[in-house]
Amino acid sequence: MNETTQTGKVVKEKTPLDILRERRGGMSEELKEYFKEQQRIKKALRKALKDGPKSVPDLASACSLDKQVTLWHLMAMRRYGEVVEAAEQNGYPLYALKEG
């Protein structure tokens, strides 16, 4: 329940999530940076895949990313249903955005 101070200001009661966040000192700068970079990479991969299926080296080149980093993020997107394996070309699987 919210509380009202003597000056009439309404103070929102802290939720368990607020308390946990405070106890943990909030998100570390390192985690903020990690999350931001992850969002940037995923956005770039989605954009590149809109042009059609691509292999890891092609995606890495299109997004100016390291190939290992590209593979890791692509596999994360595959695990959570954003990306599917579409075909294979020259020894590399091609990946596409999942339709629908």
Next chain:
Amino acid sequence: MAEIRERYDVLVIGGGIAGMQAALDLGEQGFEVLLVEKEPSIGGIMVGLNKVFPTLDCSSCICTPRMAETSHHERIQLQTYSEVRGVEKKGAGFSVSLLRKPRYVAEDKCVGCGLCELACSIDVPHEFDYGLGARRAIYIPHGNAIPQKAVLDVDHCIFCGKCEKACPTHCINYAQEPEEVNTSVGAVIIATGLNITRMDAKKEYGAGKFQNVMNPLAMERVQSSNGPYGRVLRPSDGMVPRSVAYVQCAGSRDRSIGVPYCSRVCCMYALKQALLLTHYIHGIEVTLYYMDIRAFGKGFEQFYRRAVKEGVKAVKGKVARITEAENQDLILRVEIVETGRVEERRHDLVVLSQGLLPGWHVKGVIPVQEAEDGFLMTPQAKVSPSHTTLEGVFVGGVAAGPKDIPDAIVEAGEAAMAAANYLQRSGWRATARTPLKAVK
């Protein structure tokens, strides 16, 4: 979360295949068992393996029924995501202190639907896939996990609250805190399994810096149908490998890294993985560089011959050094025993057959002694292989020394029998023993 009772007959530490076997054998005899596992799921190493040697049976297909049986047994209480902090001899039994780590999820309400995981926005390297795949900050440990309950990795939480909003059973509980609990037991079985030697142990093999030099447990996940890539690919660029090398004794029989013993399983797991690669990838070349093949178990020699017959190249030679080419292929400098010549051979991917180390050290927690190699000391190894240096504390599985799955199960059964005998002598009872309910 189930309450910890005041007394149990036996504490089993470790919920891998050995710990589960010991717990089941004791439960079936009417003893009350507390099974403590540090991870959020039982199953240990075995549930993450692809197939077992020499039968090539699906590993999780063998392990998961055992996990379910353990979880549902009326005399076994599971305590996952918890650590044993202290075991002390007290009267006829032992006093035990445990630390229950917070899942931030009410276990009794979570139905394992995974909606929280889908709602979470941050991807984190998944320990179950040795970092090659991803999970979310809140996640179900894996598809075969028992209990099938979510756990929040608070170190990677961005505190967005999406998981709480997505949960249909309102089981997210951010207010959970670590909890210390105490209990008493009549006997203890240590079944804490294994670690593998470190990837960076050997500088001459790249000290863990080459992306396409893998550890064998990561290769198990890569070969698994539910693995990080869904098929076999190399980690540096997602290519289907055409040439794979296994380097034997890459972490065993090596005094320079403090592992002078043979790890007993590396020859067979490497042969198994090598053979399976020839099944999974048409036209692949797989070479196993070895000094000795130790195929001593039931059906092992036949399996070795089968692997060679089906196309695995077994080359007697010592790999002196691995270097990385520009495209991240690996160049192996090998002394070939047959010709006496030193050759350089190129492969797309290398798996180091790393050795086994103890999964946990008891120092400061349980007053039993470790041997020089770090595994638990068993002073009467010939006649009582599960007895440790403290009466009433027993050991099963790899915690006593390297061994394969069948040997770990046999030894865990022996530890359970020894604990049962000890409890009969000590007269310790958690409750009056009653027959198990008949299956209708």
